[in-house]
Amino acid sequence: MTTITASTTAPPRARKLVGAGRRQWIGLIYVAPAVALVMVFFVIPLGMTAWMSLHNWPLMGEHAFIGLDNYWAILRDTRFWNALKFTGYYTVVVTIAIFAVAFPLAIFIEKPRPLTNLYRTFFFMPAVVGFASASLLWSWLLNVDSGLFSPAAYDLGLIDKKFNLLATFQPAFWSIIAMVVWKVAGFTMIILMTGLQSIPQDLQEAAVIDGAGPFARFRAITLPLMRRTLALALILSVAGSILAFDQFYIILRGGPRNQTLTAVYWIFNQSFVSFKLGYGAALSMVLLVILVALSLIQLWLLRKPEGLD
Amino acid sequence: MAQAISARGKLAARFARHSTGVIASVLFVAPIVWTALSAFKPAAEARLPPLPPWPTTGFSLENYATLNSFGDGLWASAQNSIYVSVMTVLLSVIVSVLAGYGFSRFRFPFKDLFFVLILSTIMIPFQSILTPIFLVLTKLGLHNTLTGLVGVYVTLQLPFSIFMMRNAFDAVPREIEEAARMDGAGNATMLLKVMLPLVWPGVVTIALFAFLGAWNEFLAALVLMTDQSKFTLPVMMTALQSGRFGAIDWGAVQAGVTVMMVPCLILFLALQRFYIRGLMAGAVK
Numbered sequence: 001m002t003t004i005t006a007s008t009t010a011p012p013r014a015r016k017l018v019g020a021g022r023r024q025w026i027g028l029i030y031v032a033p034a035v036a037l038v039m040v041f042f043v044i045p046l047g048m049t050a051w052m053s054l055h056n057w058p059l060m061g062e063h064a065f066i067g068l069d070n071y072w073a074i075l076r077d078t079r080f081w082n083a084l085k086f087t088g089y090y091t092v093v094v095t096i097a098i099f100a101v102a103f104p105l106a107i108f109i110e111k112p113r114p115l116t117n118l119y120r121t122f123f124f125m126p127a128v129v130g131f132a133s134a135s136l137l138w139s140w141l142l143n144v145d146s147g148l149f150s151p152a153a154y155d156l157g158l159i160d161k162k163f164n165l166l167a168t169f170q171p172a173f174w175s176i177i178a179m180v181v182w183k184v185a186g187f188t189m190i191i192l193m194t195g196l197q198s199i200p201q202d203l204q205e206a207a208v209i210d211g212a213g214p215f216a217r218f219r220a221i222t223l224p225l226m227r228r229t230l231a232l233a234l235i236l237s238v239a240g241s242i243l244a245f246d247q248f249y250i251i252l253r254g255g256p257r258n259q260t261l262t263a264v265y266w267i268f269n270q271s272f273v274s275f276k277l278g279y280g281a282a283l284s285m286v287l288l289v290i291l292v293a294l295s296l297i298q299l300w301l302l303r304k305p306e307g308l309d
Numbered sequence: 310m311a312q313a314i315s316a317r318g319k320l321a322a323r324f325a326r327h328s329t330g331v332i333a334s335v336l337f338v339a340p341i342v343w344t345a346l347s348a349f350k351p352a353a354e355a356r357l358p359p360l361p362p363w364p365t366t367g368f369s370l371e372n373y374a375t376l377n378s379f380g381d382g383l384w385a386s387a388q389n390s391i392y393v394s395v396m397t398v399l400l401s402v403i404v405s406v407l408a409g410y411g412f413s414r415f416r417f418p419f420k421d422l423f424f425v426l427i428l429s430t431i432m433i434p435f436q437s438i439l440t441p442i443f444l445v446l447t448k449l450g451l452h453n454t455l456t457g458l459v460g461v462y463v464t465l466q467l468p469f470s471i472f473m474m475r476n477a478f479d480a481v482p483r484e485i486e487e488a489a490r491m492d493g494a495g496n497a498t499m500l501l502k503v504m505l506p507l508v509w510p511g512v513v514t515i516a517l518f519a520f521l522g523a524w525n526e527f528l529a530a531l532v533l534m535t536d537q538s539k540f541t542l543p544v545m546m547t548a549l550q551s552g553r554f555g556a557i558d559w560g561a562v563q564a565g566v567t568v569m570m571v572p573c574l575i576l577f578l579a580l581q582r583f584y585i586r587g588l589m590a591g592a593v594k
């Protein structure tokens with residue numbers, strides 16, 4: 001209230017306006033480089049994606065307007081739908097797996113105790129390694145002949161024949177899940193930890209006095225108060241997983257038998273391997289609509305007021 | 310008696326907690342340490358059992374030497390990666406500090422529109438506009454150049470770093486500026502000498518994220534860099550790992566992965582508190 005009255009008192013305001021009036025265009029100069037970059041590398045390409053999706057657009061040679069033909073072709077593109085289905089399946093499984101590991105870790109490191117800082121740092125280390133580095137590292141660990149898992153198990157006499165984890169769908173899929181959980185769990189852990197730390201301690205203590213056990217406290221206090229944090233961690237995990245590419249390209253190359261092609265992988269294939277740029281753009285538009293719709297749902301999830309405030 | 314039991318219980322709980330902590334730590338850190346150690350095995354050891362992880366016949370830099378003789382060499386790709394990352398850091402810091410200051414302290418036409426425009430780019434993944442980015446770069450004569458890649462990376466950083474910088478500038482009391490203005494500080498002095506030292510933690514944070522983002526990015530580099538001499542480390546290593554330069558030499562892969570991981574780990578360990586700050590700022594957004 002005081003600030004509003006202060007700024008509406010006549011003399012200072014008048015003085016400020018003179019200065020601001022002279023200075024206001026300067027602000028535009030400050031933000032101009034950022035706006036220019038976003039225009040060139042974002043807004044224009046975004047518009048072009050829509051435009052290109054209506055064309056037959058090979059890398060070389062003339063492009064021709066073909067209306068919605070690319071979109072009709074998508075309807076018949078079983079590879080794309082399979083990729084989309086696989087991406088969805090992967091997203092659900094990996095998100096559950098990440099939470100299953102990250103939540104207990106977050107509880108484990110939440111309170112400052114001896115060595116907690118050290119554990120926190122160790123759990124988090126894989127999260128700063130790039131996805132490409134992590135994928136290359138795991139492609140070695142998972143390799144049937146020179147890697148770690150299969151040869152070490154063989155040398156230790158645990159298995160009598162080296163087992164190629166990447167040759168069939170199920171082991172290959174779960175290998176990727178393990179790799180991603182290893183890389184991402186620490187990140188999710190930190191987000192969840194801040195949610196846990198923001199829960200007022202006296203609420204928990206009051207519940208203890210009321211005779212609530214740990215499970216009842218978790219359900220009645222921790223979970224509802226962490227709604228926003230959980231929603232946020234969920235959003236980050238889902239958004240990241242839907243765009244998955246690096247690990248599937250580097251470790252599996254879409255194999256075994258194209259069963260692990262993700263949506264982005266298929267777009268990459270069509271645009272930059274087959275050079276069907278128009279078709280790739282149409283596929284991008286479909287993915288984009290799905291992602292924006294998901295973002296809006298998630299924003300709505302985040303905005304909803306909490307039960308306990 | 311009861312006291313003795315509870316003391317023993319506490320000890321048991323502490324033991325259980327630390328064993329859990331140590332086991333989990335090993336699971337998370339082992340693959341990194343394992344790779345870094347294995348990279349020092351001489352080539353002759355590559356065919357031997359993977360256990361133990363460290364070289365048994367003496368440390369050797371053979372794998373690094375082998376890696377350096379692939380294509381244009383490890384060092385050439387590392388140089389590309391360093392160039393791209395450092396330029397991305399410099400440019401995104403400059404652009405974001407200017408824009409953050411502009412959005413925080415000035416009123417101008419389309420201000421809200423521009424701010425929302427920049428922030429909303431986070432909703433649209435660059436993966437879906439990569440094809441036209443490829444064409445835009447061609448039009449600008451930046452196709453297959455590291456400069457073009459830097460442009461893309463800087464733009465990707467903008468929503469996060471501008472948001473971060475605007476908040477940092479918002480947190481600086483106006484009185485400080487007014488006092489400096491009284492003392493006759495001009496626009497440049499105001500930003501560089503007065504404001505910048507006050508928002509320094511924010512600058513370190515966005516620089517760190519820009520570096521990690523550019524250093525680790527893979528898909529855009531894979532698509533936009535067609536010339537082997539322009540490959541960044543992740544692209545070069547993937548080409549090597551997929552056997553494009555002959556049979557896969559896993560020792561060389563380990564060496565390359567180590568080179569890719571070490572700068573990230575060092576920066577993270579040195580700047581942990583800025584990293585966490587950035588995560589939180591990214592989270593509120």
